[in-house]
Amino acid sequence: MxxxxxxxxxxxxxxxxxxxxxxxxxxxxxxxxxxxxxxxxxxxxxxxxxxxxxxxxxxxxxxxxxxxxxxxxxxxxxxxxxxxxxxxxxxxxxxxxxxxxxxxxxxxxxxxxxxxxxxxxxxxxxxxxxxxxxxxxxxxxxxxxxxxxxxxxxxxxxxxxxxxxxxxxxxxxxxxxxxxxxxxxxxxxxxxxxxxxxxxxxxxxxxxxxxxxxxxxxxxxxxxxxxxxxxxxxxxYPAITKHEYARMLATLPLNELQTILAEDHGVEIVDRFTGKVINFDETELQAIIASKDATGL
Structure with a gap:
């Protein structure tokens, strides 16, 4: 109910x-x-x-x-x-x-x-x-x-x-x-x-x-x-989706994303509202960087 x-x-x-x-x-x-x-x-x-x-x-x-x-x-x-x-x-x-x-x-x-x-x-x-x-x-x-x-x-x-x-x-x-x-x-x-x-x-x-x-x-x-x-x-509120978190990551400076990739080989995000863990592996992070780099941002 x-x-x-x-x-x-x-x-x-x-x-x-x-x-x-x-x-x-x-x-x-x-x-x-x-x-x-x-x-x-x-x-x-x-x-x-x-x-x-x-x-x-x-x-x-x-x-x-x-x-x-x-x-x-x-x-x-x-x-x-x-x-x-x-x-x-x-x-x-x-x-x-x-x-x-x-x-x-x-x-x-x-x-x-x-x-x-x-x-x-x-x-x-x-x-x-x-x-x-x-x-x-x-x-x-x-x-x-x-x-x-x-x-x-x-x-x-x-x-x-x-x-x-x-x-x-x-x-x-x-x-x-x-x-x-x-x-x-x-x-x-x-x-x-x-x-x-x-x-x-x-x-x-x-x-x-x-x-x-x-x-x-x-x-x-x-x-x-x-x-x-x-x-x-x-x-x-509906939980924030992984796609939405990817868009948030893409707002970070390109050099910061590249440093994260080189040192951590991925990203783990904990949603403070739900406690859920969202992981971006090396391949997914590379794709975010490539898309950002292609746009010149």
Missing amino acids: ADKLVRAITEDGKFRAIAIDATEMMKEVATFHDASQLGTTILGRALIGSLMMSNAILKGEERLAVSIDGQGPAGKIVVEASAQGEVRGYVTNPQVTLPLNAKQQPDVAAAVGVDGFLTVTKDYGTDEPFTGKVALATGEIGDDLTYYMAKSEQIPSAVAVSVLVDPDGSVVTAGGFMVSTLPDATDEDIDQLETRLGNFPAISTQMMEGYTPSDLLHNLFGDEKVQILTTTEVNL
Whole structure:
């Protein structure tokens, strides 16, 4: 069953919301990098949060890139997401391991760290992308995206992301929601929402009980108070093909390619998004060089 993202608005026009079930996608992601339980949790939170944020602030073919670097042992987290529901990302140290935190859960905050920034670059399809940057708030990722939405986008929001991973690294559930205030929301409305959020059952618990993204929002606001606007399938970006990597290699200077051929007799490329290894043997590299040399580049 395909993963879904739903966009909704409360019937009183005071809040808009996005909710997502990304369980199947995360099951696939978990196989890519031989990641630890903690590494999969971190990447999943970043992928889900970025998908929701892209659907909240982008439109059409626009996309964004999220970089989280808190100087923690997990290293840097990089995600690309689109308004069309596609996403990909990686953690530079996906095998990171730490003791469980005080709540006996994967210690995402300690692994990510807070000595750094969350950076979002929005690509509008023009020559001038927009970049926003905020200091990391907690390293929990959901909190940091909440802080970014308020400070950089000027959209007060609550971002909740959940990835439940078994100790063996297999994904049980993955999902989340984002609620943003609209101009008609009063301080009292916001206080009431914060109370509901504080008492809201764990996302993973609800998902294990079979609740869908729409159900999560109905549970939060009440059955009669939410209007579902759109439903979008979410998927990983298609993997980069060997042909596309050959085109990338061909952009290198000719003398650099010739040096690689003489010294290494081929090229091994590791796709950071999927962990897959792409090899170009001596003959294939010679063909790239010959084609480049023939064009005079």
